[in-house]
Amino acid sequence: GPLVEGLSDRLREVGVPSFGPHAEGARLEGSKEFAKQVMLDLGIPTAGVQHLTGDTDLDEAVDLWGAPWVVKRDVLAGGKGVLVTEDREEALDFIRNSIQTDGMVLLEEFLSGEEASMLVMMDESGFVTLPCSQDHKRVGEGDVGLNTGGMGAYAPAPVVTDLVRDRAILEIVEPMHKHLSSQEIPYRGCLYVGLMIDDQGSPSVVEYNVRFGDPETQVTVPLISSDLCDLLLAVAEGRLSDSMPT
Ligand code: AMP
Ligand code: GLY
Numbered sequence: 001g002p003l004v005e006g007l008s009d010r011l012r013e014v015g016v017p018s019f020g021p022h023a024e025g026a027r028l029e030g031s032k033e034f035a036k037q038v039m040l041d042l043g044i045p046t047a048g049v050q051h052l053t054g055d056t057d058l059d060e061a062v063d064l065w066g067a068p069w070v071v072k073r074d075v076l077a078g079g080k081g082v083l084v085t086e087d088r089e090e091a092l093d094f095i096r097n098s099i100q101t102d103g104m105v106l107l108e109e110f111l112s113g114e115e116a117s118m119l120v121m122m123d124e125s126g127f128v129t130l131p132c133s134q135d136h137k138r139v140g141e142g143d144v145g146l147n148t149g150g151m152g153a154y155a156p157a158p159v160v161t162d163l164v165r166d167r168a169i170l171e172i173v174e175p176m177h178k179h180l181s182s183q184e185i186p187y188r189g190c191l192y193v194g195l196m197i198d199d200q201g202s203p204s205v206v207e208y209n210v211r212f213g214d215p216e217t218q219v220t221v222p223l224i225s226s227d228l229c230d231l232l233l234a235v236a237e238g239r240l241s242d243s244m245p246t
Contacts, residue, residue: 029208126240131156
């Protein structure tokens, strides 16, 4: 919230280094639609999306890809603005209610596979990927029930083999870093890349967050052998490449 409202912009204006992106960069988390557009523009693998409003033929929209339905409100909802369901009526209800409150809602193609979270610290001089973790979002034992903000996490995540990690860096992180570093105000902070890895080992992006993940941070930070404070300050001052951990 504070990043989307421009906290980092204002800190930097008064000369205080800030780890965390400026308002424009924070829109990657603040607006799922904006994030999707950036991914499409850069050719980053992600699920297809339909933008639904009061004028959309909803029956046609939900039948395009069929079940399961992934419906996303385009608001900052702490991981709770998303419904994944096999129940067509439940999907339609959530869609109608969201259009009523927000004016629009996104319907995404369902991606199957296993999820993993990749935290990337970056500034215009470089980036470093932290060990990947896995976050368990469904409320029930055995990954069932409603999505929550996160029930627990562990790292490293075995689903992210070296090969998967290399592909994620090549196809997702590098183009994003190049794009974010070429902006008038470059991105300085942590880019959280929520990945879906299919059974062929192909990664695609489920979501971006513009901060360390909760609860992923608790299992990732203890694996960093470098001084975390030095890293945070280096990113905030745009000199990460000079302090790259080995
Ligand atoms: P998000 O807030 O976009 O990360 O969505 C919350 C959760 O919903 C994700 O962590 C996934 O478990 C699930 N999810 C979101 N988008 C998709 C998708 N396109 N396909 C399958 N599951 C998804
Ligand atoms: N664990 C997901 C999040 O931090 O949004």
